Amino acid sequence: MRTRHRRRVIGVDDHGVDDHGVDDRGDASSATRHRRRVIGVDDHGVDDHGDARRAPRDGVGGRMARLAFLGTPALAATCLQALLDRHDRREHDVVAVVCQPDRPQGRGQKVEASPVKQRALQAGVPVLQPTTLKKGSPDGDEFFGRFSSLGVDMAVVAAYGRIVPQRLLDLPPRGFVNVHASLLPRWRGAAPIQRALQAGDRQTGVCLMHMVPALDAGDVFATDTVTITDDDDGATLTDKVAARGAALLGRHLDDLLAGRLPRAPQPDEDVTYASMLTKDEAAVPFQETARAVFDHCRAMVPWPGSQTVVDGEVVKLFQPALTDVDTSGVAPGTLVDVDRVLGALFSCADRAVAFATVQRPSKARVPAWQWAQGRRG
Known part of the structure; x- marks a missing residue:
């Protein structure tokens, strides 16, 4: 029988609904029904999945791999689902989801849960929402302590919105893997999909990248190409890239965890940067x-x-x-x-x-x- 642990959340109200509002947010009502107080770990530093889950096909030391996910918008939620599918099949264990703090957005400044947070709450996965990751700040140091206690084997990042510092990158044995929405080294940065469209690119894609402190400069594990047509805009192309990124992650997840997937350094030439939209x-x-x-x-x-x-x-x-x-x-x-x-x-x-x-x-x-x-x- 599974043990129920009381959880609390950083930046979440008593209903488990956050106040994050971005234009592509979904309905928060389903998250409200869960009435969870989330965080990343209970008082004993364990999750509430118990020992009933079987080990994955390619486990970590013969046990179920422990995964964390960092992301916020709809694109990230699509990638998160690739991990949750394995979580639901008891192949791997998603022990925490990290997303940006809740903020009012839109014309009415309505408070809504982010797509990633909604997806995590619906799956019953703990949520962390630090205001900063910086060392020496109260929230950043508290988050570091909580994340350290999770025993994460690998972390996956997709459109999280913050630079992950080295001390966090060093924690998981298999590191941090970024699902980046371009064919690196073209369009490193915050808005790769939009800048590809704006530049008139006829193709873009998605990469699985080993994260380093420098912006999107890590070695690349795998890529997939996405064709851009005149019918595409920022919204439709985001959906295409998100679906392709989730599929790429799901296809290579076991090899990433087992350390079997080779990686290649990015070439120094043809580097371009995708600045944030204004x-x-x-x-x-x-x-x-x-x-x-x-x-x-x-x-x-x-x-x-x-x-x-x-x-x-x-x-x-x-x-x-x-x-x-x-x-x-x-x-x-x-x-x-x-x-x-x-x-x-x-x-x-x-x-x-x-x-x-x-x-x-x-x-x-x-x-x-x-x-x-x-x-x-």
């Missing part, structure tokens, strides 16, 4: 070519989006499309036409880019032709 990048750079504008706008989905100024009013623009309309002699950013099929056509350095739907301040998003009728009225 709110200012919502302004559409109509002075560039239509292709560059198209790539920029789809990279900004879902955040920060795309916007411009029409007749002194800031409007949000959605669903960009390339056109053959020549606007080489027109001032960039001019509204040259509104087509019932294509949408609102804005001039770029060479041709027009059309946006199918438009949103005025404090108004609903509507088809461009409907927005144009409202302007004339």
Whole structure:
């Protein structure tokens, strides 16, 4: 019979629902039903899975491997599921999930659990939410002590959002493995998917990387390539890469734990960096070519989006499309036409880019032709 241990959480209320809000959050109601007080370890430094689980096919010293996961957004939740599937089959033991502290997000600043936290709570896995990982800070040192006590064999990281310090990297015998959303060394950093789209790349991918303190500079265990089409935007490409990353992790997990998977250093040439997106990048750079504008706008989905100024009013623009309309002699950013099929056509350095739907301040998003009728009225 399994022993029930009382758990508590860092940064979680009595209902086990956090106050983390990011645009891609899910419904927190399922997490509320669990009413868990999570953390990473109970008073005895053990989890509540007991001894009933069988050893994995490729165990660690003949026992079930103990895994930790660090991540926060939806992409990370997809990768976490690859570990939870093994956890549910009693092949490996996910002993803790670490995610960013809860923060209000969105227009209404509504407090919601992050996708990773929701997934962990639904699976009954302990959650840790340190405000910092830095040595010498009360929260960072407390987290280090708790993480040390877990006896983790390997940690997996996907879009966690913080640099993991060396003292943490040194704890698991099999180290930290990062599921990184690009084909390294291209697009090291925080926004590899968006920067690949913005640059007009025709392919990207995902890597399993041995983590080191330097930003995304570790040796690579395995890669998989993802094709980028003109139908992709930041949201759809994230879904593609997340699914491919989860599959890659699941395929190589046993070999990673057994130390059988060779790794290769990244080449020094062709290194590029994917800086974080900023709110200012919502302004559409109509002075560039239509292709560059198209790539920029789809990279900004879902955040920060795309916007411009029409007749002194800031409007949000959605669903960009390339056109053959020549606007080489027109001032960039001019509204040259509104087509019932294509949408609102804005001039770029060479041709027009059309946006199918438009949103005025404090108004609903509507088809461009409907927005144009409202302007004339």
